[in-house]
Amino acid sequence: MSTSPFANLPDSQGYFGRFGGQLIPPELKRVMDEIDAAYEEIRVREDFQQELAELFSDYVGRPSPIFHARRLSEKLGGAQIHLKREDLNHTGAHKINHCLGEALLAKFMGKTKVIAETGAGQHGVALATACALVGIPCEIHMGQVDIEKEHPNVTKMKILGCKLVPVTRGTATLKDAVDSAFEEYLKDPQNYIYAIGSVVGPHPFPKMVRDFQSVIGREAREQFLARHGRLPDHVTACVGGGSNAIGMFPAFLEDESVHLVGVEPAGEGLDTQRHSATLTLGKPGEIHGMACYVLEDEAGNPMPVHSIASGLDYPGVGPQHSHLKELGRVDYETASDDECLEAFLTLSRVEGIIPALESAHAVAWAMRVAPTLPKGEHILINLSGRGDKDADYVAEKLGL
Incomplete structure (x- = not known):
C-alpha cells in the first residue's frame, strides 16, 4: 500500500471513507485500542518482520x-x-498469511487463548496450525451446517489440538459462528484475543488482516x-x-x-x-x-x-x-x-x-x-x- 493514495487508510478512527470504525461498547473499544497499539508497535520491529518473513518462506x-x-x-x-x-x-489457502501474524501478535501481547470463527474451515485450520506453532491454546466456533459440509477441515482442527465449538443457533453458518465466538471472547477480553478470519469487524482487524494478506x-x-x-x-x-x-x-x-x-x-x-x-x-x-x-x-x-x-x-x-x-x-x-x-x-x-x-x-x-x-x-x-x-x-x- 506504500505507493497508493489508500496508504493513509484507515484513518485514526479506523474508517475507510465512511466504512469501518469501532461500533462497539466503550470497554471493548479500550481493548481494541490496546490491540491496535500492540500491532503498530510490533509491525515496525525488525525482529517481528524477520520472523514473519522466515515463516512465510520456510513454513508456508x-x-x-x-x-x-x-x-x-x-x-x-x-x-x-x-x-x-x-x-x-x-x-x-491464503488464510495462513494472517493467522501467523495474529498468532505472533497474541504471543507478543501475552494472551492466554486465541478465539475465532470459521466458515469453510480454512481459517480454523490455519489458526489452529499457527497456534500450535507458537504454543497458544485455540478455540474455534463453527456452524453445524458447515461442520457437516467441511468434515475434512473439522478433522484437521481436532488433530491440531484446538477446541471446536459447534454452533447450532440461527442458520448454523458463518454469521452465527461469529456471534458465538465474539460472545466467548467478551468473557475475558483482557486475556483472550479474537483472531478475526477476514478483513471485517471493528478496527484494527480490517487493517491488520489486510496488511498480513x-x-x-x-x-x-x-x-x-x-x-x-x-x-x-x-x-x-x-x-x-x-x-x-x-x-x-x-x-x-x-x-x-x-x-x-x-x-x-x-x-x-x-x-x-x-x-x-x-x-x-x-x-x-x-x-x-x-x-x-x-x-x-x-x-x-x-x-x-x-x-x-x-x-x-x-x-x-x-x-x-x-x-x-x-x-x-x-x-x-x-x-x-x-x-x-x-x-x-x-x-x-x-x-x-x-x-x-x-x-x-x-x-x-x-x-x-x-x-x-x-x-x-x-x-x-x-x-x-x-x-x-x-x-x-x-x-x-x-x-x-
Whole structure:
C-alpha cells in the first residue's frame, strides 16, 4: 500500500471513507485500542518482520507461484488465464498469511487463548496450525451446517489440538459462528484475543488482516511483470468477507489499466433470498462492530444468506471493499452456485487443479468473460484455496 493514495487508510478512527470504525461498547473499544497499539508497535520491529518473513518462506512455502492455465485458456478461447496459487500454501489457502501474524501478535501481547470463527474451515485450520506453532491454546466456533459440509477441515482442527465449538443457533453458518465466538471472547477480553478470519469487524482487524494478506498482491505484481514484462489486464478474486481479494487488489490500485473484479456468491439466484451478494444487493449498514454494506431483512436485521461455498455466506463485507465499491475502483460481479460447480469441475478436469468452492467463484467469472476478450489480454485469478475440503461434498451433490 506504500505507493497508493489508500496508504493513509484507515484513518485514526479506523474508517475507510465512511466504512469501518469501532461500533462497539466503550470497554471493548479500550481493548481494541490496546490491540491496535500492540500491532503498530510490533509491525515496525525488525525482529517481528524477520520472523514473519522466515515463516512465510520456510513454513508456508511463499512465494506462491503463478501458473498459466494454458489448456483452460485454449478451451475457452479469448483471454489468457493465470492462477496465483495460494492453494499451494501450507494448510491449503491464503488464510495462513494472517493467522501467523495474529498468532505472533497474541504471543507478543501475552494472551492466554486465541478465539475465532470459521466458515469453510480454512481459517480454523490455519489458526489452529499457527497456534500450535507458537504454543497458544485455540478455540474455534463453527456452524453445524458447515461442520457437516467441511468434515475434512473439522478433522484437521481436532488433530491440531484446538477446541471446536459447534454452533447450532440461527442458520448454523458463518454469521452465527461469529456471534458465538465474539460472545466467548467478551468473557475475558483482557486475556483472550479474537483472531478475526477476514478483513471485517471493528478496527484494527480490517487493517491488520489486510496488511498480513498484502503479500499476495506484492508477489503477484512482481511475478507477472518479471514473466510478461507487463501487468495483467484483469485481476479477480472471490469476495465473502474479502480477505483474499484485499490481499490481491491493493498492489494494483494505482494501475488504472488493471481491471479489478471481486466476485460474490449469487447462490441460487439474485432474484431469491438464497444468495450472499452483499455488495451487489446490500446497502450501507452496521454489523459486527463495523459500518459496511449489509444484506438486511425488512426489519433491518442481517438477512439469512446462502452460498454453496461455506466461506462466503456472510451478510456483511469488509469496509475497504465497501469503500472501493463506492469509489468505483473495483467492479463487484457475481457467480451462481451452478456456475461455481461448473468452474470447480472444469478446472479440475482441464488443468488437474481442484479449487476451493470459494475460489471457484472467481474462476467462474473468468470462464464467463474470457471468450469475449482478445487473445492478447490476460486474466489473473487469485486461487485462494484448494478443494480437498469440498471434494466429498461436491461428489455427493453431483452423484460422482
